[in-house]
Amino acid sequence: MADSKLRVAVIGCGGTISTEAATPLDFIDYPETGRKLEIDEVLAALPEAVHELAAYVPIPFRAVGSSAIGPGEWAALAGIIDELAAGATDLAGVVVVHGTATLEESAYFLHLTLNTDLPVAFVGAQRPLNTIGTDAVVNFAAAVRTVLSPEARGKGVMVVLNDEIHCARDVTKTSTYRLDAFRSVGWGPIGVVDADRVHFHRAPLRAHTAATPFRITADADLPRVDISYSYAGADATAASAFLEAGASGIVSAGFAPGMPTPLERRFLEQCAASGVAVVQSSRVGSGRVAPRCYLEDKHWIAADDLTPQKARILLMLALAAKHDLAAIRADFKLY
Ligand code: GLU
Numbered sequence: 001m002a003d004s005k006l007r008v009a010v011i012g013c014g015g016t017i018s019t020e021a022a023t024p025l026d027f028i029d030y031p032e033t034g035r036k037l038e039i040d041e042v043l044a045a046l047p048e049a050v051h052e053l054a055a056y057v058p059i060p061f062r063a064v065g066s067s068a069i070g071p072g073e074w075a076a077l078a079g080i081i082d083e084l085a086a087g088a089t090d091l092a093g094v095v096v097v098h099g100t101a102t103l104e105e106s107a108y109f110l111h112l113t114l115n116t117d118l119p120v121a122f123v124g125a126q127r128p129l130n131t132i133g134t135d136a137v138v139n140f141a142a143a144v145r146t147v148l149s150p151e152a153r154g155k156g157v158m159v160v161l162n163d164e165i166h167c168a169r170d171v172t173k174t175s176t177y178r179l180d181a182f183r184s185v186g187w188g189p190i191g192v193v194d195a196d197r198v199h200f201h202r203a204p205l206r207a208h209t210a211a212t213p214f215r216i217t218a219d220a221d222l223p224r225v226d227i228s229y230s231y232a233g234a235d236a237t238a239a240s241a242f243l244e245a246g247a248s249g250i251v252s253a254g255f256a257p258g259m260p261t262p263l264e265r266r267f268l269e270q271c272a273a274s275g276v277a278v279v280q281s282s283r284v285g286s287g288r289v290a291p292r293c294y295l296e297d298k299h300w301i302a303a304d305d306l307t308p309q310k311a312r313i314l315l316m317l318a319l320a321a322k323h324d325l326a327a328i329r330a331d332f333k334l335y
Helices: 039-045 071-087 103-113 136-148 237-244 262-273 293-297 308-320 325-334
Strands: 007-014 055-064 091-097 120-123 157-161 164-167 191-193 198-200 225-229 249-254 277-282
Touching (some): 007 071, 103 308, 120 136, 225 308, 237 249, 249 262, 249 308
Parallel strands (some): 120 157
Antiparallel strands (some): 191 198
16 A cells, blocks of 8 residues: 555666666667666656555655766755755655765765665666667666665665665775675675565674764765875876965875885875875775884874775865864774
């Protein structure tokens, strides 16, 4: 019975999960040849069994590939979800339908900024909605079942693909085309979505959502932070261009266990000495960058186990909140 269904808001951002490919086997060219559907069209394309799970409240936001989503969209999304959570007391949860390219970044931003414990799950797909063997439908159903689970409340923003529930902080896309692309490298998912039930086996320990100090207005103009990627022989050309462009922070995606080339290092030392926030992360995709003596002495910040793209988000928020060096170092331990 329609009336007895729980209400789930579904925010449309686009992505592969919202794409109608031109042919049933197009897993590759669809960004150019396919059509991005609006969220009500996505919902209309889903089978009846998915509509039996909940009553959907479609919220059109964007219908784009997620390479076109960035800080402006993150702040606007945070505003939309906080408003939904504050206004609609009968809402059971929120599902954000998003492209996989930047999904982990949007999700982590909201994990740090939302002011609610309403379950929020990001979902994407590796194959377009109308292709053979698409993961769009099953992933969407899993995300809905996740936010409807009583255990989902208070877990922060979750990312649901391939029957797994990941914490937005830990998850990253690890493959271009494989269906098991999303992984929380080193830590694993926080739960699974099985046919009989949604099962959480751990909770995130780092503070998130309402327990962070990062409140953002929907039209927030976030400080510019760039990522300087190290490779053998790299000099400081990129980092100095970022500074020239107005960066107030630079994240070094350095070699493991956490250092750039000598030329980059010399330049970044000057940056840190002049008050630019410098975060040392690693380009290898797993493991911590520890706050070793060198970083402490030169006023750099250790990224801990955050990937460079996640470290950038935390640094943007810390700078927006006017945190000083000591506070930013604490942020990288807390969140
Ligand atoms: N997976 C891509 C995304 O992040 C789809 C590519 C595209 O349609 O631009 O949206």
